[in-house]
Amino acid sequence: MRSDGRELREQRDHEEKSKVSDLALFGGVKMFAEPQHVGRPNIGDRKRLISRIEDMLDRCWLTNNGKYVQEFEREVAVLLGAKHCIATCNGTVALEIAIRAAGLSGEVIVPSFTFVATAHALQWQAIVPVFSDIDPETHNIDPAAVMRLITPRTTGIIGVHVWGRPCDIDGLTAIAQERNLALIFDAAHAFGCSYKGKMIGNFGLAEVFSFHATKFLNSFEGGAVVTNDERLAKTVRLMTNFGFAGYDDVVYVGTNGKMNEASAAMGLTSLESFEDFITVNRRNYDAYQREFADVPGVRLIEYPERERGNYQYVIIEIDSEAFRLSRDELRQVLWAENILVRRYFYPGCHRMQPYRSLFPHAGLVLPATEALVERTLCLPTGTSFGVSEVRAICGLIRFASEHATEVRRRLERNQRGGI
Numbered sequence: 001m002r003s004d005g006r007e008l009r010e011q012r013d014h015e016e017k018s019k020v021s022d023l024a025l026f027g028g029v030k031m032f033a034e035p036q037h038v039g040r041p042n043i044g045d046r047k048r049l050i051s052r053i054e055d056m057l058d059r060c061w062l063t064n065n066g067k068y069v070q071e072f073e074r075e076v077a078v079l080l081g082a083k084h085c086i087a088t089c090n091g092t093v094a095l096e097i098a099i100r101a102a103g104l105s106g107e108v109i110v111p112s113f114t115f116v117a118t119a120h121a122l123q124w125q126a127i128v129p130v131f132s133d134i135d136p137e138t139h140n141i142d143p144a145a146v147m148r149l150i151t152p153r154t155t156g157i158i159g160v161h162v163w164g165r166p167c168d169i170d171g172l173t174a175i176a177q178e179r180n181l182a183l184i185f186d187a188a189h190a191f192g193c194s195y196k197g198k199m200i201g202n203f204g205l206a207e208v209f210s211f212h213a214t215k216f217l218n219s220f221e222g223g224a225v226v227t228n229d230e231r232l233a234k235t236v237r238l239m240t241n242f243g244f245a246g247y248d249d250v251v252y253v254g255t256n257g258k259m260n261e262a263s264a265a266m267g268l269t270s271l272e273s274f275e276d277f278i279t280v281n282r283r284n285y286d287a288y289q290r291e292f293a294d295v296p297g298v299r300l301i302e303y304p305e306r307e308r309g310n311y312q313y314v315i316i317e318i319d320s321e322a323f324r325l326s327r328d329e330l331r332q333v334l335w336a337e338n339i340l341v342r343r344y345f346y347p348g349c350h351r352m353q354p355y356r357s358l359f360p361h362a363g364l365v366l367p368a369t370e371a372l373v374e375r376t377l378c379l380p381t382g383t384s385f386g387v388s389e390v391r392a393i394c395g396l397i398r399f400a401s402e403h404a405t406e407v408r409r410r411l412e413r414n415q416r417g418g419i
């Protein structure tokens with residue numbers, strides 16, 4: 001997966017810190033010469049991709065329901081065991097189309113602890129996102145909180161399978177049935193994951209995937225609406241292509257949500273490496289789990305063993321008392337070393353615009369969300385990342401905690417304008 005040269009460079013890069021002044025934040029040498037990103041794309045077989053791109057160019061068919069898009073849609077549907085897959089240009093547009101095709105209006109309940117696209121996909125079409133709290137254990141939308149937010153204007157619920165861990169699908173389905181609400185899932189993180197043994201893609205009225213570069217399976221940019229509902233599938237397909245039912249025949253208001261052939265070529269190539277990506281992510285995840293076992297105040301989120309998972313997100317929660325540094329203090333230490341961890345989904349959608357202005361008091365009903373956004377950190381993984389890097393990062397995190405008092409003292413001194 002990587003050249004010998006890279007291995008050698010890595011060996012040199014991971015110099016351990018023996019004293020606090022060795023930390024890059026306080027003048028030491030950066031642990032990594034190059035930035036270590038979260039969300040590095042998983043890249044499959046380049047030769048297969050390039051031969052597909054050449055074939056696409058030879059055939060002069062670049063978009064508009066081309067051969068590769070059709071093949072990608074078929075393969076995804078087969079893998080998930082679902083009836084319909086409609087590929088799109090990205091996950092956000094897929095969400096917008098699914099929401100519109102499902103006839104949502106008025107108010108729709110969504111978690112605030114999600115990427116802002118989930119809320120924007122509603123607001124974009126003048127539907128009010130009503131933010132629900134989450135279960136702090138699973139980070140997913142809490143059905144009991146959803147119940148409290150239903151009003152006569154509510155038309156639907158969007159559950160998000162955060163980090164690829166399925167939300168309480170049974171609980172949400174029961175509410176949707178009882179209150180006659182449409183239920184859609186934002187499954188942007190959950191490609192290749194399962195719930196009670198059944199693949200994500202088969203629940204609710206529809207499930208929406210993202211194949212963005214940073215996702216487990218990428219098509220550069222891309223997304224899909226996956227559904228077992230014949231009527232919805234037909235509407236989504238029409239809406240994705242301006243509402244065209246045939247040449248010169250527009251039967252619906254639609255948009256341009258089509259996936260192009262180059263993206264489908266990448267999607268198909270990624271699909272061929274599906275199992276390899278899981279293997280690498282799992283290997284990295286296991287290494288993180290081993291390394292964090294003895295670090296107080298660091299909780300690595302777990303994936304249900306009985307389910308299929310893609311292990312694309314390595315998420316830790318920092319308990320600042322036990323760890324002795326706050327999440328943000330640790331983040332400063334790591335960024336200085338070129339380890340670009342992310343605070344997904346800080347500060348919560350309800351604290352982003354326009355929602356912050358529209359619903360200034362939303363936080364009052366989101367205590368679990370407000371606490372969680374102060375604790376989480378997303379760490380790097382993926383096919384461009386190895387166990388030696390995992391060990392180096394965990395060693396550094398352990399070191400920061402062990403020397404917390406001095407780290408904090410120096411941080412405060414830096415902030416006051418000292419060295």
Ligand code: T4K
Nearest residue numbers: 037038039040041090091092115117188210211212213214
């Ligand atoms: N619903 C949920 C729950 C989602 O998480 C998302 C997307 C959506 C819906 C919408 O799906 P899309 O419309 O995006 O298909 C990133 C991704 O852009 C976004 O797709 C993703 N969620 C979100 C969780 O993460 P940012 O704002 O953090 O992107 P950015 O540019 O900071 O990149 C993230 C990291 O990835 C950086 O550390 C750099 C690295 N990176 C990025 C790209 C594009 C690479 O190493 N190579 C690359 O090519 O949103």
